[in-house]
Amino acid sequence: MASEIIRTPFSRRRLLQLMGGAAAAGALASCGGGNSSGGSSGPLKVIGAGSQEAGLRKALDEYKKQNGSFEFNLSFSPADQLQTALRAQLAAGNAPDLHAVYPGNGSAMSMVQLSKANLLADLSEQAWTQKIPAGFKGAYQQDGKTHIFSPGTSVLGAIYNKKAFAKAGVEIPTTWSELLTVCETLKKKGIIPLALGAQTPWVTQLINYALVPGTVYAKQPDFDDKMAAGSETFAGSGWADAMNKYLELQKRGFFNDNPNGTTYEQATSMVGTGKAAMAVQVSAVLQAYRAAAPSPDDLGMFPLPATDVAADNWIPGGIVVGLGVSAKSKKADEARKFLEFCGQPEQINAWAEAVACVPLYSEGEAKVDPVLKPFLPYLADDKAVPFMDQRWPNAEVQPTHFAVVQELLGGKTTVEGALKKMDDAYKKTA
Amino acid sequence: MTAVITPPAAKPQTPAKRAGRRSGIAPPWLFAAPALVVYALVMLYPSIVGAGSAFTDWSGVGEQRSFVGLANFQQLIHDDQALGAIRNTLLLTAAIVVVQTGLGLLLALGVHTTIKSRMILRVIFFAPMVVSPVMVAFLWKYVYNPAPDAGLNAALNAVGLGALRQDWLGNPSIAIWSVAFTVIWQCAGYSMVIFLAGLEGVPQELHESAMVDGAGTAARFRHITWPLLAPALTINVMLSTVGGLTLFTQIIAMTNGGPGYATDTLSTVLYKQAFVFGKFGYSTAVALVLALFVAAVSFIQLAYLRSRETAA
Numbered sequence: 001m002a003s004e005i006i007r008t009p010f011s012r013r014r015l016l017q018l019m020g021g022a023a024a025a026g027a028l029a030s031c032g033g034g035n036s037s038g039g040s041s042g043p044l045k046v047i048g049a050g051s052q053e054a055g056l057r058k059a060l061d062e063y064k065k066q067n068g069s070f071e072f073n074l075s076f077s078p079a080d081q082l083q084t085a086l087r088a089q090l091a092a093g094n095a096p097d098l099h100a101v102y103p104g105n106g107s108a109m110s111m112v113q114l115s116k117a118n119l120l121a122d123l124s125e126q127a128w129t130q131k132i133p134a135g136f137k138g139a140y141q142q143d144g145k146t147h148i149f150s151p152g153t154s155v156l157g158a159i160y161n162k163k164a165f166a167k168a169g170v171e172i173p174t175t176w177s178e179l180l181t182v183c184e185t186l187k188k189k190g191i192i193p194l195a196l197g198a199q200t201p202w203v204t205q206l207i208n209y210a211l212v213p214g215t216v217y218a219k220q221p222d223f224d225d226k227m228a229a230g231s232e233t234f235a236g237s238g239w240a241d242a243m244n245k246y247l248e249l250q251k252r253g254f255f256n257d258n259p260n261g262t263t264y265e266q267a268t269s270m271v272g273t274g275k276a277a278m279a280v281q282v283s284a285v286l287q288a289y290r291a292a293a294p295s296p297d298d299l300g301m302f303p304l305p306a307t308d309v310a311a312d313n314w315i316p317g318g319i320v321v322g323l324g325v326s327a328k329s330k331k332a333d334e335a336r337k338f339l340e341f342c343g344q345p346e347q348i349n350a351w352a353e354a355v356a357c358v359p360l361y362s363e364g365e366a367k368v369d370p371v372l373k374p375f376l377p378y379l380a381d382d383k384a385v386p387f388m389d390q391r392w393p394n395a396e397v398q399p400t401h402f403a404v405v406q407e408l409l410g411g412k413t414t415v416e417g418a419l420k421k422m423d424d425a426y427k428k429t430a
Numbered sequence: 431m432t433a434v435i436t437p438p439a440a441k442p443q444t445p446a447k448r449a450g451r452r453s454g455i456a457p458p459w460l461f462a463a464p465a466l467v468v469y470a471l472v473m474l475y476p477s478i479v480g481a482g483s484a485f486t487d488w489s490g491v492g493e494q495r496s497f498v499g500l501a502n503f504q505q506l507i508h509d510d511q512a513l514g515a516i517r518n519t520l521l522l523t524a525a526i527v528v529v530q531t532g533l534g535l536l537l538a539l540g541v542h543t544t545i546k547s548r549m550i551l552r553v554i555f556f557a558p559m560v561v562s563p564v565m566v567a568f569l570w571k572y573v574y575n576p577a578p579d580a581g582l583n584a585a586l587n588a589v590g591l592g593a594l595r596q597d598w599l600g601n602p603s604i605a606i607w608s609v610a611f612t613v614i615w616q617c618a619g620y621s622m623v624i625f626l627a628g629l630e631g632v633p634q635e636l637h638e639s640a641m642v643d644g645a646g647t648a649a650r651f652r653h654i655t656w657p658l659l660a661p662a663l664t665i666n667v668m669l670s671t672v673g674g675l676t677l678f679t680q681i682i683a684m685t686n687g688g689p690g691y692a693t694d695t696l697s698t699v700l701y702k703q704a705f706v707f708g709k710f711g712y713s714t715a716v717a718l719v720l721a722l723f724v725a726a727v728s729f730i731q732l733a734y735l736r737s738r739e740t741a742a
Contacts, residue, residue, distance in 0.1 A: 083705060084701075084705040084706075090491045091490050091710075108489075108705065117491045118492055119491055198600075198689075199600060199689070201688065257577070258597035260600030260601070260602075261574070261575075261576030261597040261598065261601070266575075266577075395707050399702065399707065402688075403688065403691055404690065407602065407690030410601065410602040
């Protein structure tokens with residue numbers, strides 16, 4: 001009886017009907033997006049990764065200047081959102097004509113994964129592809145065909161605030177022990193030695209990437225081949241040494257408080273303003289750090305030493321995120337022409353300079369950002385290792401790496417447990 | 431004597447019946463047809479086709495796919511990450527259903543009075559609901575800034591509770607409750623509105639006669655208000671349960687399932703499997719299990735709560 005009384009002014013059915021209508025309206029609205037890149041006319045649709053912006057925008061503007069009728073529609077996405085949006089478009093068959101692609105393998109938006117699904121156009125006929133060094137062919141090519149354009153190599157090391165170093169009276173360290181001493185001195189001076197924004201997933205991997213060339217690859221240059229053959233594991237290799245060193249930095253209090261709750265942007269600000277002295281980062285984000293500093297000259301970069309043996313301190317140097325032409329694009333020829341233009345030596349140089357990377361090749365002296373000069377001898381001496389994920393066999397190892405580092409920093413797992421999870425992910429099929 | 435038999439006058443037909451007879455379709459279906467067609471095209475067809483992917487190893491892009499039978503479902507049973515996500519999903523749902531519903535009821539009772547500011551308070555309590563969940567998540571990321579001199583930590587310090595400062599989203603033991611609090615903060619006003627609608631329908635005469643009989647506030651709430659709020663409670667519990675079980679936006683925007691796997695739910699796991707790991711088939715299997723689970727829980731809840739309504 002009582003329920004009947006209440007039903008008169010308040011009907012559950014009516015409310016559910018309204019909600020159903022709203023849901024249908026939402027579904028219809030979400031389906032009404034349309035595809036702006038479907039036709040052969042109209043602007044070239046380009047989606048890049050955030051870290052490409054300075055170089056890609058410059059190249060497109062220059063190309064338009066030389067080809068007056070060329071029109072483009074350019075947008076960018078942060079790395080974490082890129083693969084979601086792009087993969088959805090690729091799955092739906094309405095990918096942009098030209099889009100960001102990660103070199104090598106190891107991510108769902110990597111060149112190998114996409115070319116295996118026949119989603120990338122073949123660029124092998126372009127002149128610049130002949131200049132790809134033998135050691136980097138795995139980053140650009142699958143089954144002998146080139147599927148990605150990338151302007152060159154990004155290096156990974158410590159971005160540091162020169163004023164903070166001067167205030168603490170410390171010099172650039174060249175061995176692991178020296179690094180610990182420098183961090184201790186900075187800490188005593190009230191400066192955070194290392195800013196770490198581990199809430200941003202991709203940032204979690206960088207310290208391991210900086211250490212592993214020294215703890216693994218300097219002793220076993222063929223480590224990736226052994227992993228692929230199943231004769232090596234993360235847990236049984238120098239990866240354990242690298243992760244223990246990562247944890248040592250935390251245990252000694254060399255990171256900012258609560259790194260798991262700190263974002264990449266917050267860590268960038270810490271170094272830019274001198275609140276923190278260093279952050280382990282890729283050179284491609286130097287522009288963001290410079291933007292956070294009072295003056296761009298406040299910042300420098302050096303290779304992070306992983307061992308006490310100078311000869312073993314190799315560096316990570318990977319091909320930067322590039323561009324691929326959608327195999328289903330109706331403007332594939334136009335997109336290819338643009339990449340052919342980007343592959344010219346002066347354009348590669350300009351792009352590489354804009355994103356602080358070492359150009360893929362150069363005719364004459366390459367224009368390299370001066371802060372990268374400490375890294376050039378390592379590249380010349382073949383002591384650079386591609387970013388590790390570029391040779392991992394599936395897209396699951398890298399996110400697992402992100403997660404286990406956060407667990408390590410949060411005290412929820414051990415080095416052994418973390419590396420076992422990475423080994424388990426590695427063994428899964430592509 | 432002659433009897434004159436006149437045939438009964440034909441009943442006047444309504445336009446709807448005439449139209450229904452012409453088309454051979456009963457009027458209710460005729461009216462529902464446009465909506466049903468749209469629903470079938472944008473919901474049923476993609477869902478059924480998508481469900482087929484749960485039995486394949488499709489990566490989500492390209493044409494290559496093989497039938498793998500129930501392998502994806504077997505993998506789910508042995509997947510530590512998915513099992514952890516199920517645990518997190520249940521914890522989050524329980525917290526959201528209990529606290530959001532309880533808080534919504536308290537707010538509704540608080541503003542269902544004669545105080546002058548009741549309309550303003552209703553607007554204030556409901557306001558978070560009209561903000562996009564993504565925006566709410568980003569706002570709360572600022573509030574949860576782990577620095578000791580920022581956001582919630584600074585506020586705690588200012589009132590002498592500095593010892594309670596936390597790494598709200600970075601501590602694996604706390605992060606899930608921080609997310610739950612954000613969801614409750616946003617949605618409690620929604621529950622309040624539903625309870626308010628229910629309270630408006632409680633006849634004042636019942637309260638007056640109970641007062642004449644000497645019933646106090648607590649007794650009147652227990653024996654009059656609470657039973658008559660049964661339909662509102664049903665809707666609130668149902669909506670918050672489904673919302674909790676399928677919670678995605680706030681988690682992705684605030685923690686991305688981390689730190690580690692501490693805030694992963696079934697929704698974030700299926701998203702990551704599809705778009706990060708490139709395992710669309712397995713992701714669809716997770717989605718199917720989630721859909722069936724939500725349907726089962728909703729059915730059981732609805733059956734129980736409606737029986738309670740009838741009893742009331």
